[in-house]
Amino acid sequence: MANRYPVSALQAFTTTVLEQYAVPPADARTTATRMLDADLRGMSGHGVLRLPGYARRLRSGGYNLKPDVRIVRESPVSALVDGDNGLGQVVMTKAASIAIEKAGQSGLAWVGVRRSNHAGAGGVYAAMPLAHDMIGLYMAIGNANHMPPWGGVDMLLSTNPIAVAIPAGDEPAFVLDMATTQASYGRIKVAADRGETMPEGWMVDRRGHPLTDPNRADEGFLIPIGGYKGYGLNLVIGALAGLLNGAALGSAVIDFNRDFETPTNTGQTIVVVRPDLFQPIEEFKAAMDRHIRELKSSTPMEGHPALRVPGDQAPQRTAEMRENGVPLAEATVRRLAGLADELAITDHPFRS
Amino acid sequence: MANRYPVSALQAFTTTVLEQYAVPPADARTTATRMLDADLRGMSGHGVLRLPGYARRLRSGGYNLKPDVRIVRESPVSALVDGDNGLGQVVMTKAASIAIEKAGQSGLAWVGVRRSNHAGAGGVYAAMPLAHDMIGLYMAIGNANHMPPWGGVDMLLSTNPIAVAIPAGDEPAFVLDMATTQASYGRIKVAADRGETMPEGWMVDRRGHPLTDPNRADEGFLIPIGGYKGYGLNLVIGALAGLLNGAALGSAVIDFNRDFETPTNTGQTIVVVRPDLFQPIEEFKAAMDRHIRELKSSTPMEGHPALRVPGDQAPQRTAEMRENGVPLAEATVRRLAGLADELAITDHPFRS
Numbered sequence: 001m002a003n004r005y006p007v008s009a010l011q012a013f014t015t016t017v018l019e020q021y022a023v024p025p026a027d028a029r030t031t032a033t034r035m036l037d038a039d040l041r042g043m044s045g046h047g048v049l050r051l052p053g054y055a056r057r058l059r060s061g062g063y064n065l066k067p068d069v070r071i072v073r074e075s076p077v078s079a080l081v082d083g084d085n086g087l088g089q090v091v092m093t094k095a096a097s098i099a100i101e102k103a104g105q106s107g108l109a110w111v112g113v114r115r116s117n118h119a120g121a122g123g124v125y126a127a128m129p130l131a132h133d134m135i136g137l138y139m140a141i142g143n144a145n146h147m148p149p150w151g152g153v154d155m156l157l158s159t160n161p162i163a164v165a166i167p168a169g170d171e172p173a174f175v176l177d178m179a180t181t182q183a184s185y186g187r188i189k190v191a192a193d194r195g196e197t198m199p200e201g202w203m204v205d206r207r208g209h210p211l212t213d214p215n216r217a218d219e220g221f222l223i224p225i226g227g228y229k230g231y232g233l234n235l236v237i238g239a240l241a242g243l244l245n246g247a248a249l250g251s252a253v254i255d256f257n258r259d260f261e262t263p264t265n266t267g268q269t270i271v272v273v274r275p276d277l278f279q280p281i282e283e284f285k286a287a288m289d290r291h292i293r294e295l296k297s298s299t300p301m302e303g304h305p306a307l308r309v310p311g312d313q314a315p316q317r318t319a320e321m322r323e324n325g326v327p328l329a330e331a332t333v334r335r336l337a338g339l340a341d342e343l344a345i346t347d348h349p350f351r352s
Numbered sequence: 353m354a355n356r357y358p359v360s361a362l363q364a365f366t367t368t369v370l371e372q373y374a375v376p377p378a379d380a381r382t383t384a385t386r387m388l389d390a391d392l393r394g395m396s397g398h399g400v401l402r403l404p405g406y407a408r409r410l411r412s413g414g415y416n417l418k419p420d421v422r423i424v425r426e427s428p429v430s431a432l433v434d435g436d437n438g439l440g441q442v443v444m445t446k447a448a449s450i451a452i453e454k455a456g457q458s459g460l461a462w463v464g465v466r467r468s469n470h471a472g473a474g475g476v477y478a479a480m481p482l483a484h485d486m487i488g489l490y491m492a493i494g495n496a497n498h499m500p501p502w503g504g505v506d507m508l509l510s511t512n513p514i515a516v517a518i519p520a521g522d523e524p525a526f527v528l529d530m531a532t533t534q535a536s537y538g539r540i541k542v543a544a545d546r547g548e549t550m551p552e553g554w555m556v557d558r559r560g561h562p563l564t565d566p567n568r569a570d571e572g573f574l575i576p577i578g579g580y581k582g583y584g585l586n587l588v589i590g591a592l593a594g595l596l597n598g599a600a601l602g603s604a605v606i607d608f609n610r611d612f613e614t615p616t617n618t619g620q621t622i623v624v625v626r627p628d629l630f631q632p633i634e635e636f637k638a639a640m641d642r643h644i645r646e647l648k649s650s651t652p653m654e655g656h657p658a659l660r661v662p663g664d665q666a667p668q669r670t671a672e673m674r675e676n677g678v679p680l681a682e683a684t685v686r687r688l689a690g691l692a693d694e695l696a697i698t699d700h701p702f703r704s
Contacts, residue, residue, distance in 0.1 A: 077429055077460045078629040108429045110460055112630050135592070149659045154650035164588045174591065176584040208653060225578025232528040232662045235647075236516045239526065240487070243639045244630050250646045277430040278464050278596050287595045294602045295587075298506035301560060307501045310584045 003333060004325030009349040010048050011036050013336070017051060018087075020343045021058035022065050027090045034089035038121035039326045040318045043177060045186025046121035048328070049193070052335045053257075054087070054118075060260035063087055063117065069094050077106050080245060081113045085263045088119030096128045096136070096270050103134055103272035112245035113268040118143045118256060122163030123177030123311075129272045130165050130173050133281050137271040138163040139241040141249060143256040143264055146185055146222045150231035153206055155221055156250045159184050160237040165311070167275070169285035171292045175311030180234040181222035188214045193331040242267040355685060356677030361701040362400050363388050365688070369403060370439075372695045373410035374417050379442045386441035390473035391678045392670045395529060397538025398473035400680070401545070404687045405609075406439070406470075412612035415439055415469065421446050429458050432597060433465045437615045440471030448480045448488070448622050455486055455624035464597035465620040470495045470608060474515030475529030475663075481624045482517050482525050485633050489623040490515040491593040493601060495608040495616055498537055498574045502583035505558055507573055508602045511536050512589040517663070519627070521637035523644045527663030532586040533574035540566045545683040594619040 011032045018028035031054075039047030057063060067086030071079045079098050083091035095113045102109035119125065122138040129136035142158025149156060159179035166174040179185075183202035191198055192214035200210040203220045211220035224230030242249035247267025254262050275284040292309050300307055321327075328336070337350035363384050370380035383406075391399030409415060419438030423431045431450050435443035447465045454461035471477065474490040481488035494510025501508060511531035518526040531537075535554035543550055544566035552562040555572045563572035576582030594601035599619025606614050627636040644661050652659055673679075680688070689702035 073630060075459050075629055077458055080630045106429055106458075107427050108460060108462055110625060110629070149647045149650055149661075151656040152647075152650050152652050152659045156647060156650055162585075166588070166591050174587065176588055178578075178581045178584060182578055182581075225581050226530075226534055229530045229534075229577050232530060233514075235526065235661065236518070236528060238643070239518050239640065243643060244627060244636065246631055250643055273462060275596060277427055277462070278425060278432045279598055284596065288591065291590070291595060291602055295501045295504075295508060298501055298504050298508055300504050304503040307504045309501075309587065 002327035002329050004327050005349050006325050007036055007040065007322055010039070010326055013340070013345070013348050014048055014051055016345055017055060017339060017343060018058070020345070021055065023058070023087065024066070027087060030093050031087050031089040034093060034120055034124055036326075037124040040321050041121065041123055041127075041175070041177075041314050042317045043121040043123060043186075044327075045184060045190050046124075047326070048336065049186075049189065049332045050118070050120065052339055055339055057256065057260045062260045062263070067091070071098065077102060077109050079109075079111045081111060083113055083116035083266075085115055085117065088117035088266060088268075091116040092119040092125050092268055092270070095268065096125045099270045099272040100129050100132055100134065103129070103274055104132065107274045107277040109272045111270050111272075112241070114245040114247040114265060115263065116247070116266040116268055117264050118266060119268060121177060122161045123165065123175050125268075125270055126163035126165040126177065127173070127175050130167050133167050133275070133285075135167065135273040135275060136163075136165045137273075138268070139237045140268040141238065141242045141247060141253065141266055142179075142185065143253070143266060144185065145250075145253050145255065146217075147181060147224060147234070148221055150224065150228045157231075157234055157238065158253060159222060160234045160241070162233075162237060166288060167281075167285055168288040168292060169282070171289045172312050172315045174288065174292070174309060175314060177310075178225075180224055180230050180237060182225055182230075183222060185217075185222070188217050190329070192217070193329040241269040245269065354679035354681050356679055357701050358677050359388055359392065359674055362391070362678055365692070365697070365700050366400055366403055368697055369407060369691060369695060370410070372697070373407065375410070375439065376418070379439060382445050383439050383441040386445060386472055386476055388678075389476040392673050393473065393475055393479075393527070393529075393666050394669045395473040395475060395538075396679075397536060397542050398476075399678070400688065401541065401684045402470070402472065404691055407691055409608065409612045414612045414615070419443070423450065429454060429461050431461075431463045433463060433468075435465055435468035435618075437467055437469065440469035440618060440620075443468040444471040444477050444620055444622070447620065448477045451622045451624040452481050452484055452486065455481070455626055456484065459626040459629040461624045463622050463624075464593070466597040466599040466617060467615065468599070468618040468620055469616050470618060471620060473529060474513045475517065475527050477620075477622055478515035478517040478529065479525070479527050482519050485519050485627070485637075487519065487625040487627060488515075488517045489625075490620070491589045492620040493590060493594045493599060493605065493618055494531075494537065495605070495618060496537065497602075497605050497607065499533060499576060499586070500573055502576065502580045509583075509586055509590065510605060511574060512586045512593070514585075514589060518640060519633075519637055520640040520644060521634070523641045524664050524667045526640065526644070526661060527666060529662075532576055532582050532589060534577055534582075535574060537569075537574070540569050542681070544569070545681040593621040597621065
């Protein structure tokens with residue numbers, strides 16, 4: 001069962017909670033906005049569901065509340081941003097802005113981030129350049145290792161997601177946001193909250209047998225997409241979003257579900273490209289429209305619903321949630337209400 | 353059964369065949385070198401095995417033999433290269449050189465290609481920046497559609513490969529080269545040549561049932577890695593290596609296994625990044641070494657061989673082939689010998 005809550009109420013509540021933990025108001029607002037952006041895109045595993053986890057880390061002193069988020073290395077087409085252990089949403093919002101500005105000047109920009117933290121849904125950052133008619137590409141190191149090297153048992157790798165957003169014309173923009181594992185850990189948390197079992201193929205235990213109970217997730221490990229191919233892709237992201245930025249990778253990645261104090265040194269990278277480096281923007285957007293329509297109007301397999309393209313449902317989903325509220329699972333609501341009680345926030349949307 | 357043939361003999365033979373079809377000597381040498389590069393990296397599906405296919409296209413007038421490969425749009429960090437329907441290896445070799453040169457100046461370069469042709473193994477081009485201590489990222493549109501949109505039956509998508517090469521220090525460089533389908537069409541051709549059956553999971557027929565006979569490949573379609581995730585990744589490559597460059601995509605892609613005359617308008621993209629935009633190159637290479645060693649020295653599953661990292665066996669494989677020759681399947685040898693007879697080339701390595 002999921003209840004619905006107005007976007008504005010969730011955003012206000014999230015901001016209030018963060019402020020109660022002494023996050024400066026502007027940073028609290030930025031973080032809350034990015035979290036709701038995730039919910040509104042249907043990426044609920046990275047939305048307000050994450051607030052209790054962030055709160056626990058804030059309580060434990062795991063974040064720098066007054067970070068000096070700054071560029072430590074720079075060229076006209078690149079920047080290395082040191083997040084100074086600030087909230088990931090704050091750090092990545094700044095990094096994305098820098099990348100968009102640089103791409104505005106030179107057409108292309110690559111901005112790496114180190115000493116950041118969990119920033120939520122990658123699709124949210126990849127999509128930020130869309131408003132400027134630019135392509136966004138985001139890669140990140142996950143904040144806990146849930147996967148061994150292909151064929152191994154030592155958990156040295158995270159879900160390392162990649163997100164790509166490409167502008168279209170009349171069609172909704174293309175937005176892909178995927179972990180390089182068959183399932184993201186966020187989706188597993190959602191499954192646990194909903195009391196659902198996981199399909200086979202998401203996780204295996206240490207002997208390679210399927211694991212389907214999301215509450216036993218810490219007994220097994222995630223499976224990369226396409227086996228050794230997803231393993232390879234995961235390593236690419238590790239190198240480009242982690243090592244290249246001087247961020248944590250492999251055994252240096254702490255498990256932020258267990259350790260709430262040690263700085264995570266999270267690495268993230270955003271690449272922004274202006275399509276008009278290659279052709280007039282309106283021509284490109286029209287070509288994207290034609291391509292998307294060709295895919296969506298092609299023939300489905302017998303019994304299969306209409307075909308989709310990543311991102312195609314985001315605008316209508318967002319509009320629907322703005323109208324009817326954001327659906328939250330009961331377990332999520334219970335935890336958010338508990339957080340309100342703990343902080344003595346009396347004016348909150350989760351009173352029963 | 354595979355026989356072994358010296359690298360120099362295969363390279364000379366390939367060059368001779370191309371010259372017989374009126375390819376200018378320098379272009380013939382470049383193409384032969386790139387084809388042998390693929391064999392030497394163990395990517396035999398894109399090596400000399402492809403020569404009969406290229407020959408057929410040359411015979412049919414499908415290539416422009418005197419292409420004016422030129423930059424049609426340019427910035428300090430980007431170029432759009434028009435391949436003028438030249439041999440793909442010639443076009444992509446030039447595009448990679450342009451990207452390396454631009455990245456040498458500005459640290460970062462994105463070069464797109466249109467009106468190119470099948471260029472062989474993506475890993476070969478991604479690896480070219482390695483000699484300059486740079487990272488290479490290659491994406492391409494495959495030359496025949498073998499996959500429908502996820503859940504569909506109209507074959508509008510190709511194997512769209514991605515290749516990434518990242519320099520290391522003492523360890524072999526990281527080189528990933530993968531189709532976004534579970535199997536590449538090249539591997540299926542190798543399986544057919546070797547008389548092997550395909551494992552389940554490579555292809556399905558139009559009703560979704562597994563297809564394991566590589567000789568029946570044209571009755572079914574390829575499966576994307578990770579299901580809808582690989583479908584999404586495939587679309588990203590389609591947009592960035594195809595549409596953005598004004599190259600063919602979707603229903604505009606011709607099947608180069610059936611049509612030997614129509615220009616393919618193949619799209620390819622190479623991105624080159626200098627790691628020293630973000631940290632001193634020696635530090636980065638040392639970090640890659642430590643990471644690769646940590647992965648490879650971690651514990652394998654019971655009964656599993658030692659763990660691997662993409663590219664780790666390339667140098668020893670190359671050295672071994674330079675010493676003992678390149679292994680070619682009998683069916684490949686038979687076709688190459690037939691090609692020699694057809695062209696009345698008497699001095700060739702395949703006499704029985």
